[in-house]
Amino acid sequence: xxxxxxxxxxxxxxxxxxxxxxxxxxxxxxxxxxxxxxxxxxxxxxxxxxxxxxxxxxxxxxxxxxxxxxxxxxxxxxxxxxxxxxxxxxxxxxxxxxxxxxxxxxxxxxxxxxxxxxxxxxxxxxxxxxxxxxxxxxxxxxxxxxxxxxxxxxxxxxxxxxxxxxxxxxxxxxxxxxxxxxxxxxxxxxxxxxxxxxxxxxxxxxxxxxxxxxxxxxxxxxxxxxxxxxxxxxxxxxxxxxxxxxxxxxxxxxxxxxxxxxxxxxxxxxxxxxxxxxxxxxxxxxxxxxxxxxxxxxxxxxxxxxxxxxxxxxxxxxxxxxxxxxxxxxxxxxxxxxxxxxxxxxxxxxxxxxxxxxxx
Amino acid sequence: xxxxxxxxxxxxxxxxxxxxxxxxxxxxxxxxxxxxxxxxxxxxxxxxxxxxxxxxxxxxxxxxxxxxxxxxxxxxx
Numbered sequence: 001x002x003x004x005x006x007x008x009x010x011x012x013x014x015x016x017x018x019x020x021x022x023x024x025x026x027x028x029x030x031x032x033x034x035x036x037x038x039x040x041x042x043x044x045x046x047x048x049x050x051x052x053x054x055x056x057x058x059x060x061x062x063x064x065x066x067x068x069x070x071x072x073x074x075x076x077x078x079x080x081x082x083x084x085x086x087x088x089x090x091x092x093x094x095x096x097x098x099x100x101x102x103x104x105x106x107x108x109x110x111x112x113x114x115x116x117x118x119x120x121x122x123x124x125x126x127x128x129x130x131x132x133x134x135x136x137x138x139x140x141x142x143x144x145x146x147x148x149x150x151x152x153x154x155x156x157x158x159x160x161x162x163x164x165x166x167x168x169x170x171x172x173x174x175x176x177x178x179x180x181x182x183x184x185x186x187x188x189x190x191x192x193x194x195x196x197x198x199x200x201x202x203x204x205x206x207x208x209x210x211x212x213x214x215x216x217x218x219x220x221x222x223x224x225x226x227x228x229x230x231x232x233x234x235x236x237x238x239x240x241x242x243x244x245x246x247x248x249x250x251x252x253x254x255x256x257x258x259x260x261x262x263x264x265x266x267x268x269x270x271x272x273x274x275x276x277x278x279x280x281x282x283x284x285x286x287x288x289x290x291x292x293x294x295x296x297x298x299x300x301x302x303x304x305x306x307x308x309x310x311x312x313x314x315x316x317x318x319x320x321x322x323x324x325x326x327x328x329x330x331x332x333x334x335x336x337x338x339x340x341x342x343x344x345x346x347x348x349x350x351x352x353x354x355x356x357x358x359x360x
Numbered sequence: 361x362x363x364x365x366x367x368x369x370x371x372x373x374x375x376x377x378x379x380x381x382x383x384x385x386x387x388x389x390x391x392x393x394x395x396x397x398x399x400x401x402x403x404x405x406x407x408x409x410x411x412x413x414x415x416x417x418x419x420x421x422x423x424x425x426x427x428x429x430x431x432x433x434x435x436x437x
Contacts, residue, residue, distance in 0.1 A: 280419070287425040
């Protein structure tokens with residue numbers, strides 16, 4: 001989100017045209033803007049002297065993950081690279097410059113890390129990028145909030161909750177009653193899986209809301225993160241189904257309720273359907289988050305592209321409208337991911353849950 | 361890619377997204393209308409109708425997002 005720094009970027013840009021006129025505020029921050037690890041091919045985060053045809057490329061290049069913490073054009077710190085190659089070697093470089101100086105890896109033209117010897121990507125790139133840092137930050141923040149709320153809940157012992165405790169409890173009770181219990185179907189499984197659903201919901205919600213602050217990135221806008229969430233959901237769905245109904249019943253589900261002689265047709269369809277659902281979860285979350293940011297960056301980038309303030313009265317109100325829409329989409333997408341996972345678990349447990357209730 | 365191929369790719373991406381959004385818009389619009397009608401006929405089913413509407417809208421939107429991904433791949437590769 002580059003709403004606030006964009007004005008500053010524009011101020012710097014127009015200053016390039018006025019000879020010898022720098023504002024004192026920019027002078028104070030100039031030292032922060034010096035990139036300690038700039039190398040060729042790396043996208044410059046200082047957008048003040050970008051040629052006109054590359055403005056959008058640079059703006060949209062901000063959406064990926066970077067190996068340093070940046071707040072707009074200001075460089076806060078470098079983040080380390082940690083690479084694990086398939087020769088079972090582990091390399092740690094504190095900055096990108098150290099990576100190049102180390103000699104074993106370089107950046108190729110598209111800014112990916114490749115090994116100097118084999119010209120191929122390393123096996124396992126464990127670098128701490130800014131997206132990883134934001135995930136840890138949100139995890140710590142959530143842990144902190146829930147710890148405080150839980151301590152207050154234990155101390156008050158049934159009195160009416162207030163403040164942060166109240167807010168979190170409202171959301172948790174809503175997820176438990178409306179989302180999980182109704183859609184999963186069986187209370188036993190629902191109670192057991194509540195921590196997973198709560199963690200999922202607040203992780204995605206934290207990601208989406210963090211991306212709305214100026215200068216922060218949404219980590220659910222990276223398809224790696226959403227794919228990981230969907231793979232986790234896939235594992236939870238199938239393991240719950242196997243644990244509840246046994247593995248034979250899971251194979252019977254692949255038939256889909258059709259008679260046995262239709263199996264050669266039904267089984268491939270059902271297997272494809274088994275994998276489509278997490279794939280849809282991934283793409284839905286990723287595209288919703290990234291699309292909002294792309295629209296916002298493009299609208300504001302119009303002002304920078306045409307280098308005139310005429311576009312501002314058109315672009316900025318649109319941007320504000322899209323910003324509020326993105327706020328809505330943030331909550332909605334977190335809710336929908338959780339809801340659909342609950343629905344899929346309910347479908348996977350299926351009628352067997354009702355049989356179990358009949359037994360006890 | 362040649363210049364003509366690149367131009368056609370951009371055109372295809374734009375047209376694809378346009379047609380997709382047309383389909384999704386009319387589909388989800390009908391869905392909203394059906395949910396509202398159900399809620400007005402039977403006010404106590406309004407909560408269920410709302411939940412089902414949101415689930416169905418999310419699934420339809422997922423199909424639209426498949427189309428968006430394909431068009432983005434077309435436009436940038």
